[in-house]
Amino acid sequence: MKKVKYRHSTSRLLLLSVAFFLSFTVTGIAQDEASADASQDEQEQAQGEEQTSGAAAATGGLGDPANGKSLFNSLCAACHKPYSESIGPALNGVTERHDMDWLYQWIHNSTNLIASGDDEAVAIFEEYNETVMPPFPQLTETQINDILAYVEQPKPEAPASAQQGGAEGGSGGGGQGASTNLILGVLAFVLLMLLAVLFLVNKTLRNFAAASGVVIPEKPKRKPLYKSFVENQFLLVVLSIVVLLGVAYYGYGYVMQVGVDQGYQPIQPIHFSHRIHAGDNQVECKFCHSSARTSKTSGIPSLNVCMNCHKSISEVAPETATAEFTKEFYDKEIAKLYEATGWEPGSRTYSGEAKPVKWVRLHNLPDFAYFNHSQHVTVQGTQCQTCHGPVQEMEVMYQHAPLTMGWCVNCHRETKVSMEGNEYYEKIHEELAKKYGVEEVTAADMGGIECGKCHY
DSSP, X not given: OXXXXXXXXXXXXXXXXXXHHHHHHHHHHHHHHHHHHHHHXXXXXXXXHHHHHHHHHXXXXXSOHHHHHHHIIIIIXXXXXXXXXXXXXXXXXXXXXSOHHHHHHHXXXXXXXXXXXXXXXXXXXXXXTTOOOOOOTTOOHHHHHHHHHHHTSOOXXXXXXXXXXXXXXXXXXXXXXXXXXXXXXHHHHXXXXXXXXXXXXXXXXXXXXXXXXXXOOOOOXXXXXXXXXXXXXXXXXHHHHHHHHHHHHHHHHHHHTTTOOTTOOOOOSSOOOHIIIIIISOOOHHHHSXXXXXXXXXXXXXXXXXHHHHTTOOSOOGGGOOSSXXXXXXXXXXXXXXXXXXXXXXXXXXXXXXXXXXXXXXXXXXXXXXXXXXXXXXXXOOOHHHHHOOGGGOXXXXXXXXXXXXXXXXXXXXXXXXXXXXXXXXXXXXHHHHHHOOSSOBTTTTTTXXXXXXXX
Protein backbone atom coordinates (compact mmCIF):
# COMPACT_ATOMS: atom_id res chain seq x y z
CA MET A 1 0.00 0.00 0.00
CA LYS A 2 1.33 3.44 -0.96
CA LYS A 3 1.31 6.64 1.09
CA VAL A 4 0.39 9.54 -1.09
CA LYS A 5 1.29 13.16 -0.33
CA TYR A 6 -1.13 15.74 -1.69
CA ARG A 7 -1.64 19.48 -1.59
CA HIS A 8 -4.96 21.31 -1.82
CA SER A 9 -3.62 24.62 -3.01
CA THR A 10 -6.83 25.31 -4.94
CA SER A 11 -8.98 24.73 -1.86
CA ARG A 12 -6.74 26.91 0.29
CA LEU A 13 -6.86 29.68 -2.27
CA LEU A 14 -10.64 29.50 -2.39
CA LEU A 15 -10.93 29.62 1.42
CA LEU A 16 -8.56 32.61 1.64
CA SER A 17 -10.57 34.43 -1.02
CA VAL A 18 -13.83 33.84 0.84
CA ALA A 19 -12.32 35.00 4.15
CA PHE A 20 -10.91 38.15 2.53
CA PHE A 21 -14.26 38.90 0.91
CA LEU A 22 -16.08 38.43 4.24
CA SER A 23 -13.72 40.69 6.22
CA PHE A 24 -13.86 43.38 3.54
CA THR A 25 -17.67 43.29 3.43
CA VAL A 26 -18.16 43.39 7.23
CA THR A 27 -15.63 46.25 7.58
CA GLY A 28 -17.35 48.23 4.85
CA ILE A 29 -20.76 47.71 6.41
CA ALA A 30 -19.51 48.79 9.84
CA GLN A 31 -17.97 51.94 8.35
CA ASP A 32 -21.19 52.76 6.50
CA GLU A 33 -23.26 52.30 9.67
CA ALA A 34 -20.85 54.43 11.72
CA SER A 35 -20.93 57.24 9.14
CA ALA A 36 -24.73 57.01 8.91
CA ASP A 37 -25.10 57.19 12.69
CA ALA A 38 -22.72 60.15 12.88
CA SER A 39 -24.59 62.05 10.18
CA GLN A 40 -27.92 61.25 11.86
CA ASP A 41 -26.61 62.54 15.20
CA GLU A 42 -25.42 65.74 13.54
CA GLN A 43 -28.82 66.24 11.91
CA GLU A 44 -30.67 65.65 15.19
CA GLN A 45 -28.37 68.07 17.03
CA ALA A 46 -28.84 70.74 14.38
CA GLN A 47 -32.60 70.19 14.42
CA GLY A 48 -32.68 70.47 18.24
CA GLU A 49 -30.71 73.74 18.13
CA GLU A 50 -33.05 75.08 15.46
CA GLN A 51 -36.14 74.17 17.52
CA THR A 52 -34.65 75.75 20.65
CA SER A 53 -33.83 78.97 18.87
CA GLY A 54 -37.28 78.96 17.24
CA ALA A 55 -39.01 78.53 20.61
CA ALA A 56 -36.98 81.34 22.14
CA ALA A 57 -37.85 83.62 19.24
CA ALA A 58 -41.54 82.67 19.42
CA THR A 59 -41.84 83.76 23.05
CA GLY A 60 -40.52 87.16 22.15
CA GLY A 61 -38.08 87.17 25.04
CA LEU A 62 -40.86 87.40 27.65
CA GLY A 63 -39.08 85.34 30.28
CA ASP A 64 -37.80 81.89 31.19
CA PRO A 65 -40.14 79.17 29.78
CA ALA A 66 -38.62 76.48 32.02
CA ASN A 67 -39.42 78.42 35.20
CA GLY A 68 -42.77 79.36 33.70
CA LYS A 69 -43.65 75.71 33.17
CA SER A 70 -43.04 74.97 36.86
CA LEU A 71 -45.19 77.93 37.93
CA PHE A 72 -47.91 77.05 35.42
CA ASN A 73 -48.15 73.42 36.60
CA SER A 74 -48.40 74.43 40.26
CA LEU A 75 -50.74 77.44 39.93
CA CYS A 76 -52.55 77.44 36.60
CA ALA A 77 -52.87 73.86 35.29
CA ALA A 78 -55.99 73.11 37.34
CA CYS A 79 -58.06 75.55 35.26
CA HIS A 80 -56.03 76.35 32.13
CA LYS A 81 -54.24 74.61 29.30
CA PRO A 82 -51.84 76.25 26.90
CA TYR A 83 -53.49 75.11 23.64
CA SER A 84 -57.07 74.08 24.47
CA GLU A 85 -59.93 75.32 26.58
CA SER A 86 -60.60 73.89 30.03
CA ILE A 87 -62.35 75.68 32.88
CA GLY A 88 -60.72 78.81 31.51
CA PRO A 89 -59.63 79.81 27.99
CA ALA A 90 -56.55 78.50 26.19
CA LEU A 91 -53.60 80.71 27.12
CA ASN A 92 -51.56 80.42 23.95
CA GLY A 93 -51.74 83.76 22.14
CA VAL A 94 -52.96 85.65 25.22
CA THR A 95 -50.25 88.33 24.82
CA GLU A 96 -51.62 89.09 21.35
CA ARG A 97 -55.22 89.33 22.59
CA HIS A 98 -54.50 91.50 25.65
CA ASP A 99 -52.12 94.22 26.72
CA MET A 100 -49.34 93.28 29.15
CA ASP A 101 -50.42 95.84 31.78
CA TRP A 102 -53.96 94.48 31.58
CA LEU A 103 -52.63 90.92 32.04
CA TYR A 104 -50.70 91.94 35.16
CA GLN A 105 -53.85 93.44 36.69
CA TRP A 106 -56.01 90.45 35.70
CA ILE A 107 -53.62 87.87 37.16
CA HIS A 108 -53.00 89.83 40.36
CA ASN A 109 -56.71 90.36 41.07
CA SER A 110 -59.32 89.64 38.40
CA THR A 111 -62.22 90.43 40.76
CA ASN A 112 -61.17 94.05 41.14
CA LEU A 113 -60.74 94.40 37.38
CA ILE A 114 -64.25 93.01 36.78
CA ALA A 115 -65.72 95.26 39.48
CA SER A 116 -64.12 98.29 37.84
CA GLY A 117 -66.27 97.64 34.75
CA ASP A 118 -63.38 96.83 32.39
CA ASP A 119 -64.96 95.66 29.12
CA GLU A 120 -62.49 92.84 28.45
CA ALA A 121 -62.68 91.54 32.01
CA VAL A 122 -66.49 91.58 32.07
CA ALA A 123 -66.68 89.86 28.68
CA ILE A 124 -64.43 87.01 29.83
CA PHE A 125 -66.35 86.74 33.11
CA GLU A 126 -69.66 86.36 31.27
CA GLU A 127 -68.27 84.06 28.55
CA TYR A 128 -67.08 81.48 31.10
CA ASN A 129 -70.29 81.27 33.13
CA GLU A 130 -69.25 83.92 35.66
CA THR A 131 -66.39 81.77 36.92
CA VAL A 132 -64.08 83.90 39.05
CA MET A 133 -60.36 83.41 38.59
CA PRO A 134 -58.54 83.25 41.96
CA PRO A 135 -56.14 86.16 42.59
CA PHE A 136 -52.36 85.70 42.56
CA PRO A 137 -50.95 88.82 44.22
CA GLN A 138 -47.80 86.93 45.23
CA LEU A 139 -46.63 86.66 41.61
CA THR A 140 -44.12 89.24 40.46
CA GLU A 141 -44.13 90.63 36.94
CA THR A 142 -41.00 88.58 36.21
CA GLN A 143 -42.78 85.38 37.24
CA ILE A 144 -45.82 86.31 35.17
CA ASN A 145 -43.50 86.91 32.21
CA ASP A 146 -42.04 83.43 32.73
CA ILE A 147 -45.53 81.87 32.70
CA LEU A 148 -46.46 83.80 29.56
CA ALA A 149 -43.20 82.76 27.92
CA TYR A 150 -44.11 79.12 28.60
CA VAL A 151 -47.69 79.30 27.26
CA GLU A 152 -46.68 81.34 24.21
CA GLN A 153 -44.37 78.64 22.92
CA PRO A 154 -45.59 77.19 19.61
CA LYS A 155 -47.69 74.06 20.02
CA PRO A 156 -45.61 70.92 19.44
CA GLU A 157 -46.94 68.98 16.47
CA ALA A 158 -47.18 65.64 18.22
CA PRO A 159 -48.79 63.60 15.39
CA ALA A 160 -46.43 65.01 12.76
CA SER A 161 -43.43 64.42 15.00
CA ALA A 162 -44.62 60.91 15.70
CA GLN A 163 -45.03 60.21 11.98
CA GLN A 164 -41.67 61.74 11.20
CA GLY A 165 -40.08 59.77 14.03
CA GLY A 166 -41.79 56.62 12.79
CA ALA A 167 -40.56 57.31 9.27
CA GLU A 168 -37.04 57.99 10.47
CA GLY A 169 -37.19 54.96 12.73
CA GLY A 170 -38.50 52.86 9.86
CA SER A 171 -35.78 54.18 7.59
CA GLY A 172 -33.11 53.60 10.20
CA GLY A 173 -34.57 50.23 11.03
CA GLY A 174 -34.72 49.41 7.35
CA GLY A 175 -31.09 50.42 6.89
CA GLN A 176 -30.02 48.41 9.87
CA GLY A 177 -32.17 45.49 8.74
CA ALA A 178 -30.61 45.66 5.28
CA SER A 179 -27.11 45.61 6.77
CA THR A 180 -27.98 42.71 9.04
CA ASN A 181 -29.56 40.78 6.19
CA LEU A 182 -26.50 41.45 4.08
CA ILE A 183 -24.21 40.08 6.80
CA LEU A 184 -26.40 37.02 7.25
CA GLY A 185 -26.46 36.50 3.51
CA VAL A 186 -22.67 36.70 3.32
CA LEU A 187 -22.32 34.22 6.19
CA ALA A 188 -24.75 31.83 4.53
CA PHE A 189 -22.82 32.15 1.27
CA VAL A 190 -19.55 31.43 3.09
CA LEU A 191 -21.02 28.32 4.73
CA LEU A 192 -22.29 27.06 1.39
CA MET A 193 -18.87 27.67 -0.15
CA LEU A 194 -17.20 25.77 2.68
CA LEU A 195 -19.56 22.83 2.23
CA ALA A 196 -18.90 22.85 -1.51
CA VAL A 197 -15.12 23.00 -0.92
CA LEU A 198 -15.24 20.12 1.58
CA PHE A 199 -17.34 18.05 -0.79
CA LEU A 200 -14.95 18.73 -3.69
CA VAL A 201 -11.87 18.02 -1.57
CA ASN A 202 -13.35 14.75 -0.33
CA LYS A 203 -14.31 13.71 -3.85
CA THR A 204 -10.89 14.70 -5.23
CA LEU A 205 -9.02 12.77 -2.54
CA ARG A 206 -11.13 9.67 -3.11
CA ASN A 207 -10.56 9.83 -6.88
CA PHE A 208 -6.86 10.42 -6.36
CA ALA A 209 -6.61 7.52 -3.94
CA ALA A 210 -8.49 5.23 -6.33
CA ALA A 211 -6.25 6.24 -9.23
CA SER A 212 -3.12 5.65 -7.14
CA GLY A 213 -4.25 2.23 -5.97
CA VAL A 214 -4.72 3.26 -2.34
CA VAL A 215 -7.31 1.11 -0.62
CA ILE A 216 -9.56 2.97 1.80
CA PRO A 217 -10.65 0.57 4.55
CA GLU A 218 -14.34 0.48 5.32
CA LYS A 219 -15.53 1.19 8.84
CA PRO A 220 -16.87 -1.82 10.72
CA LYS A 221 -20.59 -1.75 11.25
CA ARG A 222 -21.57 -1.11 14.85
CA LYS A 223 -24.59 -2.51 16.57
CA PRO A 224 -27.45 0.03 16.67
CA LEU A 225 -27.64 1.91 19.93
CA TYR A 226 -31.25 0.99 20.63
CA LYS A 227 -30.42 -2.74 20.37
CA SER A 228 -27.58 -2.33 22.84
CA PHE A 229 -29.90 -0.45 25.18
CA VAL A 230 -32.73 -3.00 24.91
CA GLU A 231 -30.37 -5.87 25.68
CA ASN A 232 -29.24 -4.11 28.93
CA GLN A 233 -31.93 -4.95 31.49
CA PHE A 234 -30.47 -2.71 34.21
CA LEU A 235 -30.67 0.39 32.03
CA LEU A 236 -34.27 -0.46 31.14
CA VAL A 237 -35.28 -0.66 34.79
CA VAL A 238 -33.50 2.62 35.65
CA LEU A 239 -35.08 4.39 32.67
CA SER A 240 -38.55 3.15 33.61
CA ILE A 241 -38.17 4.45 37.18
CA VAL A 242 -36.91 7.85 35.97
CA VAL A 243 -39.78 8.17 33.47
CA LEU A 244 -42.40 7.26 36.09
CA LEU A 245 -40.99 9.73 38.61
CA GLY A 246 -40.81 12.47 35.98
CA VAL A 247 -44.41 11.89 34.87
CA ALA A 248 -45.61 11.91 38.48
CA TYR A 249 -43.67 15.08 39.34
CA TYR A 250 -44.64 17.14 36.30
CA GLY A 251 -48.16 15.73 36.25
CA TYR A 252 -48.72 16.75 39.88
CA GLY A 253 -47.24 20.20 39.18
CA TYR A 254 -49.52 20.68 36.19
CA VAL A 255 -52.63 19.63 38.12
CA MET A 256 -51.74 21.99 40.99
CA GLN A 257 -51.68 24.93 38.54
CA VAL A 258 -55.37 24.56 37.75
CA GLY A 259 -57.19 27.66 38.99
CA VAL A 260 -53.95 29.55 39.75
CA ASP A 261 -53.97 32.70 37.62
CA GLN A 262 -50.75 34.35 38.80
CA GLY A 263 -49.52 36.72 36.10
CA TYR A 264 -52.99 37.08 34.52
CA GLN A 265 -53.03 40.42 32.68
CA PRO A 266 -56.23 41.08 30.71
CA ILE A 267 -56.73 44.02 28.38
CA GLN A 268 -59.43 46.35 29.70
CA PRO A 269 -61.95 48.22 27.48
CA ILE A 270 -60.52 51.53 28.77
CA HIS A 271 -56.82 51.58 29.54
CA PHE A 272 -55.99 52.65 33.10
CA SER A 273 -52.37 53.27 34.04
CA HIS A 274 -51.68 52.51 37.70
CA ARG A 275 -48.13 53.72 37.02
CA ILE A 276 -49.37 57.25 36.28
CA HIS A 277 -52.14 57.43 38.90
CA ALA A 278 -50.70 55.53 41.88
CA GLY A 279 -47.04 56.08 40.95
CA ASP A 280 -46.42 59.47 39.33
CA ASN A 281 -49.42 61.28 40.87
CA GLN A 282 -49.39 59.25 44.14
CA VAL A 283 -53.16 58.76 44.21
CA GLU A 284 -53.98 56.55 47.20
CA CYS A 285 -55.44 53.17 46.29
CA LYS A 286 -58.42 53.64 48.61
CA PHE A 287 -59.35 56.93 46.91
CA CYS A 288 -60.66 54.90 43.99
CA HIS A 289 -61.27 51.58 45.76
CA SER A 290 -63.00 53.22 48.72
CA SER A 291 -65.15 50.21 49.65
CA ALA A 292 -62.02 48.29 50.67
CA ARG A 293 -62.15 50.18 53.99
CA THR A 294 -65.60 48.97 55.04
CA SER A 295 -66.61 46.14 52.75
CA LYS A 296 -65.71 42.58 51.89
CA THR A 297 -64.75 43.61 48.33
CA SER A 298 -62.61 46.47 47.12
CA GLY A 299 -65.12 47.31 44.39
CA ILE A 300 -64.78 48.70 40.89
CA PRO A 301 -64.61 52.51 40.98
CA SER A 302 -67.54 54.34 39.42
CA LEU A 303 -66.74 56.42 36.35
CA ASN A 304 -67.89 59.43 38.36
CA VAL A 305 -64.77 58.96 40.49
CA CYS A 306 -62.70 59.23 37.31
CA MET A 307 -64.57 62.34 36.21
CA ASN A 308 -63.78 64.12 39.48
CA CYS A 309 -60.36 64.75 37.99
CA HIS A 310 -60.88 64.21 34.26
CA LYS A 311 -63.42 67.01 33.95
CA SER A 312 -60.36 69.22 33.88
CA ILE A 313 -57.80 66.73 32.57
CA SER A 314 -58.50 65.78 28.96
CA GLU A 315 -54.87 65.32 27.95
CA VAL A 316 -52.03 63.42 29.55
CA ALA A 317 -48.77 65.17 30.36
CA PRO A 318 -46.20 64.44 27.62
CA GLU A 319 -43.50 63.49 30.15
CA THR A 320 -45.63 60.57 31.39
CA ALA A 321 -45.73 58.91 27.98
CA THR A 322 -43.47 56.03 27.01
CA ALA A 323 -42.34 54.52 23.74
CA GLU A 324 -45.07 51.86 23.93
CA PHE A 325 -47.81 54.04 25.44
CA THR A 326 -47.66 57.40 23.70
CA LYS A 327 -49.44 60.63 24.55
CA GLU A 328 -51.82 60.07 21.63
CA PHE A 329 -52.72 56.65 23.05
CA TYR A 330 -53.56 58.07 26.49
CA ASP A 331 -55.62 60.93 24.99
CA LYS A 332 -57.70 58.40 23.01
CA GLU A 333 -58.37 56.42 26.19
CA ILE A 334 -59.55 59.58 27.98
CA ALA A 335 -61.86 60.19 25.00
CA LYS A 336 -63.32 56.69 25.60
CA LEU A 337 -64.00 57.70 29.21
CA TYR A 338 -65.84 60.83 28.01
CA GLU A 339 -67.89 58.75 25.58
CA ALA A 340 -68.85 56.27 28.31
CA THR A 341 -69.96 59.01 30.73
CA GLY A 342 -71.61 61.18 28.09
CA TRP A 343 -69.33 64.13 28.81
CA GLU A 344 -68.91 66.90 26.24
CA PRO A 345 -65.51 68.55 26.96
CA GLY A 346 -66.25 71.49 24.65
CA SER A 347 -69.46 72.60 26.40
CA ARG A 348 -68.45 70.99 29.72
CA THR A 349 -71.86 69.34 30.08
CA TYR A 350 -73.24 65.82 30.31
CA SER A 351 -75.33 64.65 27.38
CA GLY A 352 -77.09 61.97 29.43
CA GLU A 353 -76.09 59.24 26.96
CA ALA A 354 -73.95 57.11 29.26
CA LYS A 355 -72.66 53.71 28.16
CA PRO A 356 -71.71 50.77 30.42
CA VAL A 357 -68.07 49.72 30.51
CA LYS A 358 -67.51 45.96 30.51
CA TRP A 359 -64.48 45.71 32.79
CA VAL A 360 -62.63 42.38 32.87
CA ARG A 361 -62.30 40.96 36.38
CA LEU A 362 -58.69 40.37 37.38
CA HIS A 363 -58.61 38.89 40.90
CA ASN A 364 -61.20 36.18 41.49
CA LEU A 365 -61.23 33.84 44.49
CA PRO A 366 -63.29 30.60 44.41
CA ASP A 367 -66.80 30.87 45.79
CA PHE A 368 -65.97 28.53 48.68
CA ALA A 369 -63.23 30.88 49.96
CA TYR A 370 -64.12 33.90 52.11
CA PHE A 371 -61.94 37.02 52.13
CA ASN A 372 -62.75 40.38 53.72
CA HIS A 373 -60.87 43.46 52.55
CA SER A 374 -61.92 45.65 55.48
CA GLN A 375 -60.59 43.13 58.02
CA HIS A 376 -57.17 43.26 56.40
CA VAL A 377 -57.05 46.90 55.26
CA THR A 378 -58.76 48.66 58.19
CA VAL A 379 -58.31 46.34 61.16
CA GLN A 380 -54.85 44.95 60.41
CA GLY A 381 -53.58 47.90 58.37
CA THR A 382 -52.24 45.71 55.55
CA GLN A 383 -50.89 47.68 52.60
CA CYS A 384 -52.43 46.98 49.21
CA GLN A 385 -48.98 46.16 47.76
CA THR A 386 -48.65 43.23 50.18
CA CYS A 387 -51.08 41.18 48.10
CA HIS A 388 -51.28 43.08 44.82
CA GLY A 389 -47.56 43.74 44.33
CA PRO A 390 -45.91 47.01 43.17
CA VAL A 391 -49.12 48.52 41.78
CA GLN A 392 -47.48 51.94 41.49
CA GLU A 393 -45.11 50.51 38.85
CA MET A 394 -47.69 48.62 36.77
CA GLU A 395 -48.73 50.16 33.47
CA VAL A 396 -51.14 47.28 32.87
CA MET A 397 -52.44 45.65 36.05
CA TYR A 398 -51.72 41.95 36.54
CA GLN A 399 -52.24 39.38 39.29
CA HIS A 400 -49.08 39.51 41.38
CA ALA A 401 -49.73 36.77 43.96
CA PRO A 402 -50.92 33.18 43.36
CA LEU A 403 -53.81 33.62 45.85
CA THR A 404 -53.61 29.93 46.77
CA MET A 405 -54.58 28.52 50.17
CA GLY A 406 -50.94 27.78 50.98
CA TRP A 407 -49.98 31.36 50.20
CA CYS A 408 -52.67 32.72 52.55
CA VAL A 409 -51.82 30.24 55.33
CA ASN A 410 -48.12 31.13 55.20
CA CYS A 411 -49.02 34.82 55.48
CA HIS A 412 -51.18 34.13 58.55
CA ARG A 413 -48.32 32.19 60.13
CA GLU A 414 -45.74 34.93 59.55
CA THR A 415 -47.74 38.17 59.93
CA LYS A 416 -47.69 39.79 63.36
CA VAL A 417 -51.05 41.19 64.43
CA SER A 418 -51.03 44.94 65.02
CA MET A 419 -52.26 45.68 68.57
CA GLU A 420 -51.84 49.45 68.65
CA GLY A 421 -55.09 51.33 69.09
CA ASN A 422 -57.22 48.18 68.95
CA GLU A 423 -58.78 47.29 72.29
CA TYR A 424 -60.21 44.02 70.97
CA TYR A 425 -56.82 42.68 69.93
CA GLU A 426 -55.13 44.08 73.04
CA LYS A 427 -57.46 42.00 75.26
CA ILE A 428 -56.73 38.86 73.25
CA HIS A 429 -53.01 39.55 73.40
CA GLU A 430 -53.11 39.84 77.19
CA GLU A 431 -54.95 36.54 77.49
CA LEU A 432 -52.59 34.75 75.09
CA ALA A 433 -49.55 36.30 76.77
CA LYS A 434 -50.70 34.94 80.15
CA LYS A 435 -51.59 31.52 78.78
CA TYR A 436 -48.69 30.86 76.42
CA GLY A 437 -46.12 33.47 77.37
CA VAL A 438 -45.89 34.91 73.85
CA GLU A 439 -44.65 38.41 73.13
CA GLU A 440 -45.97 38.75 69.57
CA VAL A 441 -49.17 37.22 68.26
CA THR A 442 -49.61 36.08 64.68
CA ALA A 443 -52.88 35.53 62.87
CA ALA A 444 -52.27 31.79 63.21
CA ASP A 445 -52.06 32.12 67.03
CA MET A 446 -55.52 33.68 66.94
CA GLY A 447 -57.03 30.87 64.85
CA GLY A 448 -56.23 32.36 61.48
CA ILE A 449 -55.42 28.96 59.94
CA GLU A 450 -58.54 27.15 61.11
CA CYS A 451 -60.64 25.83 58.24
CA GLY A 452 -63.77 27.65 59.38
CA LYS A 453 -62.11 31.05 59.12
CA CYS A 454 -62.18 30.98 55.32
CA HIS A 455 -64.47 28.00 54.50
CA TYR A 456 -67.91 27.86 56.03
